[in-house]
Amino acid sequence: MELDLAGDVSGVHRLLTSLVAPRPIGWISTVDTDGVSNLAPYSYFNLVHTNPPVVMFAAEDADDGVKHTPSNVIETGEFVINLVTEAVAGAMDYTARAAPASESEFESADLEKAPAVTVDAPRVAASAAHLECELRDTKRIHGSTLVFGDVRHVHADEELLTEGAVDARKIDAVGRLGGPYFTGISRLSLTRETDY
Numbered sequence: 336m337e338l339d340l341a342g343d344v345s346g347v348h349r350l351l352t353s354l355v356a357p358r359p360i361g362w363i364s365t366v367d368t369d370g371v372s373n374l375a376p377y378s379y380f381n382l383v384h385t386n387p388p389v390v391m392f393a394a395e396d397a398d399d400g401v402k403h404t405p406s407n408v409i410e411t412g413e414f415v416i417n418l419v420t421e422a423v424a425g426a427m428d429y430t431a432r433a434a435p436a437s438e439s440e441f442e443s444a445d446l447e448k449a450p451a452v453t454v455d456a457p458r459v460a461a462s463a464a465h466l467e468c469e470l471r472d473t474k475r476i477h478g479s480t481l482v483f484g485d486v487r488h489v490h491a492d493e494e495l496l497t498e499g500a501v502d503a504r505k506i507d508a509v510g511r512l513g514g515p516y517f518t519g520i521s522r523l524s525l526t527r528e529t530d531y
């Protein structure tokens with residue numbers, strides 16, 4: 336099959352999100368200037384620099400304009416990435432529903448908040464790890480807002496650690512596939528000689 340993307344673009348979203356997969360999910364909590372907290376998943380999300388650490392997510396505009404997450408980040412300069420594991424995957428999916436700005440997904444999804452250390456945005460208490468981030472930059476590309484954040488503080492639950500360090504084998508992260516699908520972790524026997 337050959338596809339000319341300059342032609343009929345119907346199905347392009349499904350096609351490309353199926354081929355660029357699995358994608359990590361940034362479950363992003365923010366707070367607006369009225370103090371209303373917001374929570375939503377973004378799978379156009381990744382780590383883009385490690386030292387110092389920088390993450391990025393891209394939010395495609397909704398029909399009524401810029402989504403609440405990038406809008407809150409631009410207003411307040413901060414956000415938290417909450418780790419999505421199988422234990423919280425259902426709640427994460429629920430928080431993707433479009434909701435009015437006055438409604439907090441923490442309440443509608445019945446999720447407990449935990450305070451962050453360096454930002455006012457709350458953490459999802461049920462997530463096993465969190466990255467507290469400060470806005471570095473934004474960029475508009477077509478109808479999307481790309482948000483870059485400096486990671487200022489990291490939380491990781493004790494259950495993720497082996498001898499004091501986060502152990503990749505203990506994190507049952509959930510990834511986004513195309514269509515309605517998600518994936519979990521199934522580690523291969525292939526391993527690297529070096530650990531980076």
Ligand SMILES: Cc1cc2nc3c(=O)[nH]c(=O)nc-3n(C[C@H](O)[C@H](O)[C@H](O)COP(=O)(O)O)c2cc1C
Nearest residue numbers: 375376377378379393394395402403404431432433
């Ligand atoms: C797993 C998952 C990943 C998503 N990834 C994105 C994404 O990368 N970019 C985007 O614009 N919307 C994405 N969405 C849709 C948003 O979560 C949805 O539009 C949400 O209502 C945005 O909420 P907000 O306006 O509170 O930010 C995703 C939804 C799900 C379920």
